[in-house]
Amino acid sequence: MKYLTYILRNARRNPARTGLTIASIAISMFLMMILTSFFAAMQEANSASRQYNRIIVMNANGFAGVVPIARVRQIAAMDGVVAATPFAWYGGKYQNQRVLFAQFGVDADSVFDTLEEFHLPDDQLAAFKADKAGAVVGPKLAREYGLKIGDAMPLQGDVYPVDLKLNIHGIYESPRNSDQRMVLFHHDYLDDQLRLLGPSSSSGSSATQPSGRAGNAGIVFVRCKDAAATAALCKKVDDEYRSTDNPTRTQTEEAFGQMFSEMMGGMKDMVFWIGCAVVVSLLFVAGNAMAMAMRERTMEIAVLKAIGFGKGLVLTLVLVEAVLVAGLGGALGTLGSKALFDLFDVSPYTGGFLPFFYVPWRVALAGLGVSLFVGFVSGVVPAVMAAGSSVVDGLRKVV
Amino acid sequence: MSAPPSIELRGVEKEYRRDEFVVPVLQGLDLSVADGEYLALMGPSGSGKTTLLNLVAGLDVATRGQVIVHGQDLGRLSEGQITRWRADNVGFIFQTYNLVPVLTAAENVELPLLLTKLSRKRRRENVATALRVVGLEGRERHYPRQLSGGQEQRVAIARAIATDPFLLVADEPTGDLDRGTADEILELLEQLNREFEKTIVMVTHDPLAARRAGRILHLDKGRLVDDVINDSAAAAG
Known part of the structure; x- marks a missing residue:
């Protein structure tokens, strides 16, 4: 010194x-x-996602494929599963801007049980569940666009040829290292809009056409009872759908994230x-x-x-x-x-x-x-x- | 029986190697310096004055012969031991002062004291004493650039005496100073020799400076050619 x-x-x-x-x-x-x-x-x-004991089900062919929405219920009913929700990427424009935030169609009844680290006050959750065109947004997104509960949030379809007229019923809270700029809305609402397009608007492979997307999700988030159950459930889900038109690839949320890193x-x-x-x-x-x-x-x-x-x-x-x-x-x-x-x-x-x-x-x-x-x-x-x-x-x- | 000499050189030779050439600098030098003696080394450039000073101060080692200071054969000390020995026994005064420009006068004087086990308080007391001896009270916080040449040399002298060494080696201590300031510095060195009984070995080209010393040695081509007791300085002392 x-x-x-x-x-x-x-x-x-x-x-x-x-x-x-x-x-x-x-x-x-x-x-x-x-x-x-x-x-x-x-x-x-x-790594942090490991504590939530979640697995993610996706089509075995990757993001180009889909997971039929009916499977969400089937998977949720399996032993060792606490909750499951579809996640369907919408990818629309808000106020004529390019996609600057994620918009997902989810199951309003189970999404906050599945994503346990995401929190929404009870009254906001109830309002979200009650309105099929309801949506909840992340706090960062709300701040950024000055969004408030009760505001309308029209989204213009970009990937899908359907527009969504959402009503904001809640602003969720989540950890810092999670996406706080998402819009979560009813998957059913998107599905209804897609079905309204009718079969005439689609041709060729159904899964790649707008109306063919109806009844499907991109991925399914599944919350398991404990860490020990995750590996067995991954295998069980994949075994269950192995011989179908849409075989699945199921992995832990951590592995799913690593897959992106490996890309x-x-x-x-x-x-x-x-x-x-x-x-x-x-x-x-x-x-x-x-x-x-x-x-x-x-x-x-x-x-x-x-x-x-x-x-x-x-x-x-x-x-x-x-x-x-x-x-x-x-x-x-x-x-x-x-x-x-x-x-x-x-x-x-x-x-x-x-x-x-x-x-x-x-x-x-x-x-x-x-x-x-x-x-x-x-x-x-x-x-x-x-x-x-x-x-x-x-x-x-x-x- | 007389006291043993403070500094004794026995058959000292020093050579430098410059590529394939061996350059003899000092040849067969014998010298005894008593405790408290004030010695001036004179001679033309290249005569070996500075080399002799370096040997006596433990900065360099003889090629042959012995340099014994206070009974210690400097040639037998390891590099670490001789560094420690210099810290304990020798104070250095240079022609261009060689103060650390980013340190204040007090911090410069404190530098050699940092090597001791003295407490911060004691170090500061020693610094104050050293600066008082050289007449620089009130200049503690001045940086070298804020001092005159003479004052810088006084700080350098204060640094040299801060650890109270028995030997002061000075190389052209007045070489960069005007006559008046040089006289003040020489007066200070005389005072250190007279009142504090420091043994001083000074290299100088200046005959007026040399006349302040009690003994004047003349070197030429590495040999001691003259060794004169300066009665006038002794009388003045």
Whole structure:
């Protein structure tokens, strides 16, 4: 501690250089946080879903296929199932805007039993259930569009050639790492609208045509009694429908989320290599700054060693200074990004791509650790050179 | 029986290697310096003054021969031991002061004290005492850039005496100062020698500065060519 004054003053000796070094590390780490947090937050949300003991039923052919709506009831009746609800993606426009938030047709009676972490006051839930054109919206979406209970919410069909005239009856609450920008409405309402189109509007494969979509859901969310039941239920559901026109693929919600992550497997690798490149470039930036600082202080270091500062102490002083500068830049970049994204919701600006975004603590702390590592490694060479420099050579210009 | 010498050099030779060339700097040097003596080293450039100073101060090691200071053969000490020995026994005064520009006068003086086990309070007391001795009370918080050359050299002297070493080595301590300021610094060194009984070894080109010392050595081509007791300085003392 008694050397702290000396270290801090040295770090501030060339404010422009130190400031630029800190800024370059801070900006790099800030960008790193954005890249890595995207995957980390997704993974964190996936892992968090494990506690809810849910499984997701989808068509074995993927999202191109459908799950007949009748199966929701059949699955809900299976042993070990608490509740089940369809989730049918609508994908409409609101106020002539492109899809900026998710709209799902669900079973109003079971959706909040299935998604137990989503909460809706009883009176709002009752009103939602009572009105076939009723809908509930997420709090972020309500804030963003100034939506209130009692407001009408017309959605213009984009994927489906049907428009929905929804009435907002509730604003749900849900954890931060869940989608708080959804619109949930009665699946029956969408189904009715699709049936009204009649068979004349469809041709070819029924499942891919608008009216052919009637009576189907995209996926089914199923809440199981406990974790032990999930694996057996996945198998049971798939076995049940294996020999039908629409065989299913059932997996835990966590696995379902990971499936999305795996779709971006190449992206993950790319982010990893970008991260490595950033670390290497930071090593050069910080290392060069420290090397320049040490070159300027050759005589001063010689004087310190002359008056009794040992090799180890000189080495430590230089290393601590390097770690301090890099650590400060890292703290600004990592903790700054965490604070910024905690306070500022970027999801509205991602075109619906990110329903939530934040920098998890473990990512921020890992980033800070990387910064300290960069400081340490970048300081090693200048520190070793300073510690090993000859006092006589260092003083030659003055002695 | 007389007291053993404070500094003793026996058959000291020093060579430097420059690529494939071996450059002899000091040759067959024998010297005894008593405790409390004030020694001026003179001679032309390249005569070996600074090398001799470095050997006596434990900054460099002799190629051959022995450098014994206070009974300690410096050539037998490890690098860590000699660093510790310098911290305990030697104060350095340089021509260009060599203060740390980002530290205040008091913090510069405190630097060698950081290596001791003294408490912060004691360190501050020692710093205040050292700055008072060199006449810089009230300048504790001034940075080197806020001081004149003479004042900077006084801070450097305060740093050199802060740990109360027995030996002060000064290399051209007045080389960068005007005559008046140089005299003040030389007066201060005399005072440290006279009142605090510091052994001083000073390299100088300045005959007026050398006349302040009690003994003047002349080196030429690495050999001691003259060793004069300066009676006028002794008389003044």
